C-alpha cells in the first residue's frame with residue numbers, strides 16, 4: 026500500500042462501480058427510492074448541488090447495503106426562464122434578440138446550445154460519487170415527458186380545473202414574460218409620492234390624489250375614497266376631469282381605501298394595479314371589468330405606453346412618461362419621499378409591472394386540500410426546522426396558479442384557438458420567409474398577402490383577447506375539425522412540469538417502476554424551493570395518483586462560506602465543488618458538507634473543514650495500512666466487541682431516522698478517537714488480535730462507506746476483497 030492515500034484514483038473506482046451494475050435496483054421486495062432534484066442541464070454544479078448529492082448518496086448507499094432494491098433516479102431540467110435568459114444574453118452579444126427568430130428556430134437553437142453544454146452536470150455528479158441509476162436518466166424535455174405533461178393539462182382541463190382569464194399578472198417587460206407570485210422578489214425602495222389635483226366638473230374645487238405612479242393616470246377609471254372618511258363623503262358620486270385628458274371619471278367609495286395613505290383619495294387604474302383591479306371587479310353595476318381594462322390599458326407588454334395614453338405619450342417608456350407627466354403638471358413641488366415595497370423580477374432584478382394579459386390558470390383549492398390532509402395524517406413528513414408551518418401557510422393562502430409563460434424554451438401549451446371570424450381581434454407576431462418581422466391583427470396581415478400557413482410557420486406570439494370569446498380546445502395534435510386553428514404560443518411554467526417529476530419519471534420509465542417505487546421514500550432538496558417545487562409536487566402528485574409522491578421530505582439548508590456568509594458572485598466567495606474535489610477528494614468534500622448538518626438550517630463550510638476531512642481519509646488509509654502489517658494472536662476482546670455493536674446500532678438508527686449530520690459526526694468521533702486512538706494502541710500493546718481488529722475495521726469501512734465511498738472502497742480492496750466483483754458498495758450492512 027502507498028504511504029499516503031491518493032484520491033486521484035476516484036474516477037477509476039467510480040467506473041468499476043458503474044460497470045458492476047451496482048447502481049441499478051436489485052429484485053428485493055423492499056424498495057427505497059429517491060428522485061433526484063434535476064439540476065439545470067447546462068450549468069456547472071454549485072456547492073448546493075454537492076450538498077444534495079452527498080445527502081442523497083449517503084441514503085441510497087446505506088439502503089443498498091441493507092439489501093433493499095434501491096432506485097436513485099437522476100435527471101436534468103430545461104430550466105425555462107433561466108436558460109432562455111442566458112441564451113438571450115448570448116444573442117445580445119451578437120446584436121440579436123429573440124425577436125429575430127420564429128419560435129421553432131429559436132427553440133431549436135436553444136436546444137442545440139443546451140445539448141452542447143449538457144453532460145456538464147452529469148459528469149460532475151459522477152465526480153462527486155453519485156451512485157445514481159444513469160440508465161433511467163430523464164430530461165424534462167424528453168418527448169415522453171412532454172406528452173405526459175400535456176396529458177396532465179388535458180386532464181386538469183377536463184376536470185374543469187383550468188381556466189383562461191385575463192388577470193393582472195406579474196410581468197417583467199425585460200424578460201418578456203409573466204411570473205407566478207412566488208417568483209417575484211420584494212425590495213424596499215424610496216420613491217416619490219406625487220399629489221395631483223383632479224378638478225371637479227361642477228367647478229366647486231378639486232380632489233387631490235396621492236400616487237407613486239402619475240404616468241398611469243391615463244388609465245384611471247375613477248377616484249376612490251373610503252366611505253367613512255368625513256373629508257370626502259360629500260364628494261362621492263361627483264365627477265372629476267382627468268388631467269391632461271378631457272375624460273370625466275367618478276368619485277366612488279371603497280372601504281379598502283387606506284385613509285392614512287397620502288390624501289386618502291386614490292386614483293383607480295384597474296389595468297395596472299391589483300387593488301384597483303379588485304375595486305373595479307367589485308363594482309359590477311358601474312363597470313364591465315374586461316371591457317374597462319381593455320380600454321384603459323396604458324402600458325404594453327414591451328414596457329412602453331400604449332395608444333390609450335394618447336399620441337404624446339404612446340411608445341414612451343414608463344420612466345420617460347412619468348417624467349413628462351411630472352413636468353407637465355408641475356408635480357415635483359409637492360412630491361414627498363415615500364418608502365414602499367416594490368416587486369422585482371427574480372431573474373433580472375427589474376421592476377415588475379402588473380399587466381392584464383390572457384393567461385391559463387390552474388384552480389389550486391382542489392389541489393391543496395388533499396395535501397393539507399396528508400400533512401395532518403403524517404402521510405408525508407417534513408424534516409427541516411419550522412418548514413412544515415411555512416408549507417401550510419403557503420397551501421392555505423395560495424392563489425390560482427398562472428401556468429402560462431411567454432417564452433419559447435419550454436413545453437408549448439397543447440391549446441388550439443379557432444380564430445375563424447375573429448380576424449379583427451386576434452393579433453400575432455411572426456417572421457416571414459425573408460426573415461422580416463410582422464405584427465398586427467390577422468385581418469391586416471391577411472390583407473398584406475400573408476396566409477395562415479406563412480403566419481403559423483414563422484409564428485412568435487399570438488394574443489387572443491378573452492373578450493373575443495375565441496373557442497379553443499386542449500389537445501396536442503392540430504384539431505381535424507373545420508376551423509382556422511392556431512396553437513397557443515405560451516409555454517408551461519417550468520414548475521408545472523417539474524411539479525409532476527416523481528410521477529412522470531416513474532411512469533415514463535421502465536415497466537413496473539411506478540408500481541414498485543411510488544410513493545418514493547425521500548424527497549431531498551433545498552428549503553429555498555419548498556413552495557416552488559415541493560409544494561407543487563405534492564399537489565400534482567396527489568392529483569394524478571391519489572397518493573403522496575414521497576413519504577419524507579428532507580430539506581437541506583444553504584451552504585455558506587467559512588465565515589457564515591451567503592455565497593455570491595459579487596462577494597467573490599463562491600466555491601466550485603469540482604475544484605475542491607480535485608484538491609481534497611470527493612470524500613473529504615462530502616463529509617465536510619454533511620458533518621453536523623441539520624435539516625432546514627444553513628451550514629458554513631470553509632476550506633479548513635474540508636482539509637480536516639481529508640485528514641480523516643488519510644486516517645482510514647493509515648489504519649488499513651497498519652493492519653496489513655500487523656499480526657497478533659489474541660482471544661476476542663469483549664469490550665471491543667460491545668463497543669463495536671454499539672457503534673453499529675447507533676449509526677444505523679441515525680441513518681434510519683434521516684439524521685445524516687449526526688451520523689457523520691458520531692462516526693467521525695468513534696473511528697478517530699475510538700478505533701484509531703484507543704484500539705490500535707491496545708493492539709500494539711498486545712491486548713487485541715489481528716482477526717478481531719480486521720473484523721472491526723471492516724465494520725467501520727462499511728459504516729463509513731456511504732459518507733466516504735472512495736477511500737473506504739480502496740481500503741476494502743486492499744484487505745477484504747476476494748475477487749474483482751467483490752465490492753464494498755454492494756457489501757452487506759453490519760447487523761447487531
Ligand SMILES: [Zn+2]
Nearest residue numbers: 197200370373
Ligand atoms: Zn426580468
